[in-house]
Amino acid sequence: MNPETKARLTTVTPLSRYLAMALFIAMPFLGVYIGYTFAPEKVVYAEQVVETVVEPPVEKNVYRNPKSQDFNIVDVADWPGEYPVMSDGNDLLILQEMSGLYYLSSSGQYDLGLQRIESVYYTDDFRYEDGYLKNSDVVIRISTNGAYFVEDADPESFELIENDENAIGFARDNSSLFYVGWYKVFSLGVNPDDVEFELITDKYDYNYSIVKEADRVWVPRGCAGVSYIPIDYDTYADWTGPCE
Numbered sequence: 001m002n003p004e005t006k007a008r009l010t011t012v013t014p015l016s017r018y019l020a021m022a023l024f025i026a027m028p029f030l031g032v033y034i035g036y037t038f039a040p041e042k043v044v045y046a047e048q049v050v051e052t053v054v055e056p057p058v059e060k061n062v063y064r065n066p067k068s069q070d071f072n073i074v075d076v077a078d079w080p081g082e083y084p085v086m087s088d089g090n091d092l093l094i095l096q097e098m099s100g101l102y103y104l105s106s107s108g109q110y111d112l113g114l115q116r117i118e119s120v121y122y123t124d125d126f127r128y129e130d131g132y133l134k135n136s137d138v139v140i141r142i143s144t145n146g147a148y149f150v151e152d153a154d155p156e157s158f159e160l161i162e163n164d165e166n167a168i169g170f171a172r173d174n175s176s177l178f179y180v181g182w183y184k185v186f187s188l189g190v191n192p193d194d195v196e197f198e199l200i201t202d203k204y205d206y207n208y209s210i211v212k213e214a215d216r217v218w219v220p221r222g223c224a225g226v227s228y229i230p231i232d233y234d235t236y237a238d239w240t241g242p243c244e
Contacts, residue, residue: 077127081142085126085133093120095133095140095147117147130160141185148184152176161192169209170197177211181226188218188228202241 071086071094079085086094095117117140126135132150133140139150139158150158154173160180161172171178171185172192178185188211196212211218211228218228220242231239 074126075124076133079128087120093117093140095142117149132158134158139185141180143182146183150178150185150187152187153178153185170211179228183226186227188230190218202243204241204243206241206243208242 071088073084074087074093076085088094120138120140123135123137126133128134128142131142133142133147134155136155139153139155141148141150150171153171153176157172157174159171159173161170169180171180175191177188177190177192177195179188190211190213194213195218198210198212199207200210201207206223208220210220213230216230216232217236218230219236219239221227221229223243
């Protein structure tokens with residue numbers, strides 16, 4: 001190529017300058033137009049494969065005592081305890097102390113703070129109500145001092161009672177009156193519909209409830225009032241309180 005021709009091709013003229021400017025402005029718009037016009041209607045992406053990890057089943061917790069007897073957890077409605085209620089599935093029910101694992105039963109033969117309750121007909125409908133474990137067959141008092149059967153109590157009608165705030169610590173079912181003590185619950189052997197409660201104060205300013213029948217009075221025995229005994233009204237006239 002001769003120098004004259006090369007000079008004409010490489011020389012910047014007003015026409016070439018305006019042409020370059022026009023192309024610089026028009027090319028992006030032209031590219032967008034071509035892209036939208038000729039792009040495929042549907043873009044198919046590669047499917048993402050997600051691997052599901054299946055956790056192995058967790059084995060049911062089984063507790064074992066020093067005698068190598070296994071206990072399964074019993075589902076108790078409204079149970080507030082930190083530790084579960086357990087049973088061997090037959091006639092032995094185990095209650096873990098609600099205040100911790102350091103309590104041992106009086107026999108000392110169970111670890112993990114277990115209490116042994118025998119002769120419980122095992123069913124799955126246990127429920128917890130006002131400090132008592134119940135099913136259709138039994139009533140068991142639960143407290144930090146231990147677990148005790150409420151002898152001869154009807155589970156369906158058993159309830160705590162309060163009579164003008166004078167009978168706190170008593171319970172009843174459809175036919176019997178019970179005293180709820182610190183360590184056990186026992187029947188007074190009277191019809192709860194045939195008694196009256198009265199609040200008394202002894203000379204040490206301790207308050208107690210007494211239970212009046214037609215021919216006798218049930219009074220607390222011992223300063224802590226842990227039991228009740230019946231006395232006639234003549235004896236009651238000279239009664240000076242549970243601590244005497």
